[in-house]
Amino acid sequence: MGLIGEVLMLPFAPVRGGLWAVSQVLAEAERLYYDPATVRAELARLEERLESGEISEEEFDRQEDELLDRLETALHSGAGTDNGTTR
Template sequence: MGLITGLLTLPIAPVRGVVWVTEKLQDAAERELHDPGVLRAQLALLNQDLEDGSISLEEFEREEERLLDRLHAAQSCSASNDRR
């Protein structure tokens, strides 16, 4: 970025900073959302909640299906990226 461009865009620098931080947060959230390790840990916690009686069997099955779908999608996405 040149000196003139830097001076002319200086008033919007805070906006660019906020956009950058937002993009980094979104990237981190998406990585965590699709991380098989995180999903497996959530499944283990869900199983523990069922064993403790914190949730009903219906709640367990509904949440387990949602987590397994996400895990399957993450693994299939990972497998397709590995082939490239």
């Protein structure tokens, strides 16, 4: 964008900066959500909840399936392994 374009877009700089910040937060949240270590830790906590009687076997199976789907997605896409860099 040329100098005139930059000057004309200057009033929108806070909006562009805000959108950039939101996109960075979303990218980091997604990276953490699909991080294999995070998913494995959640699986361990889920098993502890089952053993303590906090949740039923059916609830355990449902949540375990969701976590295993996340783990499979993470392992196939390589999510959580890029150390915060964009893909």
